[in-house]
Amino acid sequence: MLEETEDEYLNRCAAAAQDFVDFLDEEDVDDDEYFHRLMVYHKPGGSDQTRTRPVPFPDPTQTVDEPRGVVRVGFITGQVRHEAQRRAGQASPTEQHFVWSRVGFVFRLVCSSRLRRGGREELYMWTWKALNQREDGSLRPSAFRRGVVSSRASSLQLSNAKEFISLHRGAINSLEIDSTEGEGRYLLSAASDGTVAVFDTHRPTSSSSSSSTSIAQHHPLFHLPRAHKFAISRALWYPVDTGLFITASFDHYVKLWDTNSTQVVLDYKLPAKVYGIAMSSIATSHSLIATATADVQVRLCDLASGAFAHTLSGHRDGVMSLEWSSSTEFVLITGGCDGAIRFWDIRRPGTFLLLDQSLSQLGTRPPLLPTPTPSNNESTSLPASSKSSSSTPILPAQKRRSHKKIQLKPPTQSSHPGMASSQNRATAHYGAVNGLRATADGFYLLSSGSDSRLRLWDIESGRNTLVNYEAMSIQTSKPIQLAVTPDSSLVFVPCLASLKAYDLWSGTTINTYRGHYESVNCCFFNAQDQELYTGSNDRQILVWSPSIPAATQIEEADSKGGITSIDQDNWSD
Amino acid sequence: MAESSQSKSGGKKRPRSESEGDPDADADAASLQSIQLENDLNFTDTAIALQMMKAQFPKLDKVVVRPFILRSQLYSSVKDRTQVDRDLESLKKEAVVRVFKLNTGKDDHAIMFMDDYLAQMENAVKRYDAKDKQLSDVFDWFKQYVIKSKTDVSISHPELCSLLSNGGDVTEKHVTLLINAGLLTCQLIDQNLYWFVIPNIGSILKGLSQGRKELLSLINRTKYKEMVLANLEKKRLRLSPLDIRFHIRDLIGSGLLKTVQSPIGLLIRLSRD
Numbered sequence: 001m002l003e004e005t006e007d008e009y010l011n012r013c014a015a016a017a018q019d020f021v022d023f024l025d026e027e028d029v030d031d032d033e034y035f036h037r038l039m040v041y042h043k044p045g046g047s048d049q050t051r052t053r054p055v056p057f058p059d060p061t062q063t064v065d066e067p068r069g070v071v072r073v074g075f076i077t078g079q080v081r082h083e084a085q086r087r088a089g090q091a092s093p094t095e096q097h098f099v100w101s102r103v104g105f106v107f108r109l110v111c112s113s114r115l116r117r118g119g120r121e122e123l124y125m126w127t128w129k130a131l132n133q134r135e136d137g138s139l140r141p142s143a144f145r146r147g148v149v150s151s152r153a154s155s156l157q158l159s160n161a162k163e164f165i166s167l168h169r170g171a172i173n174s175l176e177i178d179s180t181e182g183e184g185r186y187l188l189s190a191a192s193d194g195t196v197a198v199f200d201t202h203r204p205t206s207s208s209s210s211s212s213t214s215i216a217q218h219h220p221l222f223h224l225p226r227a228h229k230f231a232i233s234r235a236l237w238y239p240v241d242t243g244l245f246i247t248a249s250f251d252h253y254v255k256l257w258d259t260n261s262t263q264v265v266l267d268y269k270l271p272a273k274v275y276g277i278a279m280s281s282i283a284t285s286h287s288l289i290a291t292a293t294a295d296v297q298v299r300l301c302d303l304a305s306g307a308f309a310h311t312l313s314g315h316r317d318g319v320m321s322l323e324w325s326s327s328t329e330f331v332l333i334t335g336g337c338d339g340a341i342r343f344w345d346i347r348r349p350g351t352f353l354l355l356d357q358s359l360s361q362l363g364t365r366p367p368l369l370p371t372p373t374p375s376n377n378e379s380t381s382l383p384a385s386s387k388s389s390s391s392t393p394i395l396p397a398q399k400r401r402s403h404k405k406i407q408l409k410p411p412t413q414s415s416h417p418g419m420a421s422s423q424n425r426a427t428a429h430y431g432a433v434n435g436l437r438a439t440a441d442g443f444y445l446l447s448s449g450s451d452s453r454l455r456l457w458d459i460e461s462g463r464n465t466l467v468n469y470e471a472m473s474i475q476t477s478k479p480i481q482l483a484v485t486p487d488s489s490l491v492f493v494p495c496l497a498s499l500k501a502y503d504l505w506s507g508t509t510i511n512t513y514r515g516h517y518e519s520v521n522c523c524f525f526n527a528q529d530q531e532l533y534t535g536s537n538d539r540q541i542l543v544w545s546p547s548i549p550a551a552t553q554i555e556e557a558d559s560k561g562g563i564t565s566i567d568q569d570n571w572s573d
Numbered sequence: 574m575a576e577s578s579q580s581k582s583g584g585k586k587r588p589r590s591e592s593e594g595d596p597d598a599d600a601d602a603a604s605l606q607s608i609q610l611e612n613d614l615n616f617t618d619t620a621i622a623l624q625m626m627k628a629q630f631p632k633l634d635k636v637v638v639r640p641f642i643l644r645s646q647l648y649s650s651v652k653d654r655t656q657v658d659r660d661l662e663s664l665k666k667e668a669v670v671r672v673f674k675l676n677t678g679k680d681d682h683a684i685m686f687m688d689d690y691l692a693q694m695e696n697a698v699k700r701y702d703a704k705d706k707q708l709s710d711v712f713d714w715f716k717q718y719v720i721k722s723k724t725d726v727s728i729s730h731p732e733l734c735s736l737l738s739n740g741g742d743v744t745e746k747h748v749t750l751l752i753n754a755g756l757l758t759c760q761l762i763d764q765n766l767y768w769f770v771i772p773n774i775g776s777i778l779k780g781l782s783q784g785r786k787e788l789l790s791l792i793n794r795t796k797y798k799e800m801v802l803a804n805l806e807k808k809r810l811r812l813s814p815l816d817i818r819f820h821i822r823d824l825i826g827s828g829l830l831k832t833v834q835s836p837i838g839l840l841i842r843l844s845r846d
Contacts, residue, residue: 358725360662425729425763430680451679466662468654471828507655 146487152530153485156501157547158515159531162204164218164541169193170231172535174481175524177201178237179281184528186221186242189541190235194228196247197221198259199541201526222262228253233274233479239281246289248274254291254301268301268308272318275479278332280324288346290332294318298334300346312344314351320434320479325459327442335433340426341447341457353462355447356426357455361463429453434474437482437491439504446484446491446504450476454493456504469493469507472500481522483532492532494520499534515542619660622650623670627686631816636776637696639689644672644682645826646819665724673769674726677782682726685771691716694756697772701754711747714740715756728757730765777814781823784813788820789829792843799833799842 130147133139166172170193177184187199197220204216228249238244244265248254250273256266272294279289287303298319300309317338325331332344343353429449437446438459445457454469472495474480483492490501490510499513499520518537525532532544623642630640644661651657661684664670671690675681685693698712718736719728728736730748737743751757755772787810792800802821810817821841824830831844 360659362659362662362666425766453680466655466658468648468658470654471826473828506653 149527149530150485150487150489152546153490153525154501154510155546156511156513156530156532156544158513159543159545160215162216162218162531162543162545164199164533164543165220166539166541167197167220167223168195168539170195170539171518171521171537172539172541173232173478173521174234174236175522175533175535175541176235176237177524177526177533178242179239180241184526186237187524187533187541188235188237188245189535190227190232190247191539192231194230194232194249194251195223195225196227196232196235196245196257197223198245201529201531224262227257228255230273234276236277236279239279239283246277246279248277248291250274252293254289256303266303266306270299271295275318275320276322278322278324280329282326283324283329285329286346290322290324290334292319292322292334296336298322298332298344310346312346312351314342314344315340317432320432321436323436323438323445325442326438326440333436333438333445335428335436335447337432338427339429339431339433339449341428341433341436341445343459343462354424354426355428355445355457355462355464357428357464358426359463360466361458361461428455428457431476434476434478435480435482435493437484439484439488440486441488444488444504446482448474448480448482448493450474454491454502467505467507469502470509475519475521478521480520481524483523483525485525486527492523492525494523494534494536496520497536499523499532513544515544516540619647619651619657620664622647623664623684623686626650626822627689629818631814631819633777633814635814636773638771638774638777639685639693641673641683641685641689641771641774643675643819643823643826644684645824646822647684647826649822649826668721668724671720671724671769672726673771675778675781677778683771683774690771691720693772697755700773709750710741711737711743711750712754712756714743715751727760727766727768730767733757733767780813780815781820784810784815784817784820785824787812788817788824789843792830792841799840801837802832802839802841805841 127148130139130144134141134144164187166189168189168191170191172189172191174188174190176188178186178188185200185202187201188196189199190196199218199220201218203218205219207214207216227247228251230249230251232247232249235245235247238246243259244256245259246254246256252270252273254268254270254274254277255264257263258265268289268291270291270293274291274293276292277289278292279287286309288309289301289303291299291301293299296313296315296317296319298312298315300311301307302309312332312334315334315336315338317336319334319336321335323333325333330346332346333341334344335341341355342351343355344350345352428447429451430453431450433447433449435446435448438444439446443459444465445459446454447457448454452472452474454472454474456465456467457463458465469491472493474493474495480494482494484490484504488504491504492499492501496519497514497516499516500509501511501513502508503510513532513534516534516536516538517540520534520536523532523534530546533541534544535541626642626646627640630642647657647661648654661670661672665672668687670684670686673683673685675683694712694716698709714737718739719733722736723732733748734743737747748757752759752767755770757767758770760766760768791808792798792805805821806817808817810820813820821830825832825841829844830841833840833842
């Protein structure tokens with residue numbers, strides 16, 4: 001028994017910057033206490049500079065309530081437990097055995113290669129507790145997956161295990177991973193020098209042989225040096241499989257390529273330089289490529305026939321960004337250089353919805369997060385007539401004299417349901433709309449503008465949710481690519497030379513990722529592995545993965561020297 | 574009300590300055606101007622923040638302008654920006670405040686209380702003597718019909734005319750008169766849209782943008798691009814009639830400066846991206 005309490009002992013260790021030793025006494029330990037004492041201590045100067053005190057283990061009686069997400073079912077090896085225990089206090093081998101013998105059921109994580117090298121301490125802690133709950137059935141597999149995914153997504157750091165060797169000689173404008181079912185593996189990148197490259201994200205081609213760490217290097221599977229004459233603004237995979245990909249460039253061409261032979265199959269000539277293209281991933285009845293050009297019209301190119309299908313006109317200036325709706329296959333969302341965001345149903349002429357930044361949700365829907373201040377109660381009980389500023393304003397009662405009104409411009413639009421007024425000058429941003437991203441559930445739309453604002457729109461009502469994303473500065477000349485996690489919890493925005501991750505619903509900055517030397521143009525979140533890929537003007541593609549603590553790197557070096565990596569289960573002891 | 578809210582906001586301070594905050598709050602209850610910025614940098618409620626900052630608006634000698642608050646100043650004072658936006662929206666709808674878009678930099682907005690704005694408008698109209706007395710009815714129509722019903726920052730030409738014609742016959746000359754008096758401005762990108770503006774505010778806006786640049790260059794010239802807030806407050810800006818606290822709040826809110834807590838007090842640092 002210790003003469004001082006455990007807390008005092010831990011505090012003493014913290015004050016003296018020492019590791020603590022976790023003494024496990026057999027008769028003391030029951031389930032809760034065992035987990036409670038499994039604390040992790042970070043040395044100052046270790047991988048995590050911000051912590052110099054033990055990370056307390058979460059209360060075992062709390063239920064883990066993590067946001068929604070999709071993860072593969074996994075199991076965890078004894079290897080993982082071994083590492084966590086070792087880092088937890090340099091437990092002696094006998095204690096390690098003791099720990100393992102308490103494990104009744106063993107899981108192995110499918111991405112165990114990553115978890116063996118990576119995952120932060122909180123992930124381990126949460127995983128420990130969740131494993132126990134999983135054993136006795138109180139935590140469902142889907143909830144477990146969600147928790148693992150969200151803790152990995154919020155702990156991204158510049159990866160020291162993986163890198164892409166990019167042969168591009170120009171700024172990287174577009175990154176995309178194919179969306180084939182169950183395996184997002186190939187990364188397509190396009191650059192300003194007219195080159196296109198494809199990388200395999202799962203299998204490295206070589207590894208750099210430095211002494212302590214080995215970084216898996218991924219060379220491109222192929223690199224097309226002269227795909228286009230001028231800069232390529234966007235490259236997309238064909239949504240169904242990786243047999244085709246589509247590139248769009250400032251040389252007015254949109255080209256369709258066969259991946260295996262790397263030859264052009266089809267090309268479309270457009271009247272102006274192409275800023276962006278999009279294909280619907282849920283489309284079953286059409287295979288249209290929507291193109292956003294500097295011309296005011298949005299053209300739809302048909303893959304099946306090789307010709308243009310129809311054009312959508314309504315924007316007053318070039319169109320910079322576009323996106324198909326993630327819930328219906330016929331709705332296209334475009335953002336223009338005039339600052340307007342329009343919704344088009346391609347089966348009907350005209351826009352059916354125009355987003356106006358001055359129309360907010362006040363009076364129509366309750367705000368996204370519950371707010372504690374009492375002043376909010378008044379806002380939800382405002383009269384219905386304050387809902388829309390385009391409805392007739394509330395005028396004081398007055399006698400109307402017979403008078404001549406001045407000649408207004410003739411009323412323009414017909415009552416066709418698909419036609420929103422082309423005279424409607426409502427703007428969604430005070431500058432050009434240079435990035436659009438819909439959430440995976442299809443309810444919300446994120447738009448970024450060159451006025452350096454990011455706005456969240458409720459699609460069904462078409463209103464501004466007024467979520468304020470803290471100060472950012474967005475580059476104004478190029479379209480950028482935003483990324484949202486599939487469980488709609490985080491949004492990644494390229495802001496000049498760094499990338500910022502915001503909480504989607506409250507707008508607080510979660511993280512800033514600094515690693516590029518020049519402005520970041522595009523980012524893509526790989527939901528399968530919870531990795532983030534970013535491309536910027538400095539011609540590099542950087543990988544951000546859930547962080548790897550420094551201790552495990554030393555362990556890898558040891559393991560190369562022949563120390564047996566214990567992948568067995570010693571529960572029989 | 575102002576004093577109680579001030580002591581409440583003083584109590585919400587970070588623990589380091591709490592002990593300094595309370596005796597200061599008591600001593601300076603009479604003269605709000607001499608409160609250190611460090612003590613009331615954070616507020617809990619948008620309405621309280623607006624009242625406090627209106628009270629702290631600097632006194633200008635050359636130009637008579639009623640107090641206005643920049644939106645970025647609100648962001649720097651109240652922690653949750655989304656809540657600020659929503660509160661502002663409901664205050665706008667209740668016609669307690671009015672929001673104007675300024676032409677200094679992107680996304681600058683000024684917030685003014687409704688009674689201040691109406692008083693400012695009266696001053697401007699009085700000073701602008703219309704040649705044609707008939708046309709000057711338009712000011713009353715503007716105040717009665719347009720301001721009360723249109724709470725946005727901009728208005729389109731057809732809508733403006735239809736609202737004004739509730740008062741009487743409206744011609745283009747009436748609209749021209751409004752623009753000349755300084756109540757409306759044409760948007761550059763679109764001839765048919767007008768911004769609402771605060772009249773007689775031009776020189777102050779010039780001072781605003783120049784003062785921002787001067788303050789940023791002041792901090793940029795230091796060796797480590799940071800300064801102690803207490804020292805910074807004592808400086809005077811040459812180019813701007815507004816005092817330095819106005820500019821500090823504005824720049825913190827727009828993200829160009831950030832505050833860092835340190836053992837000697839609050840530091841203001843140039844934020845690098």
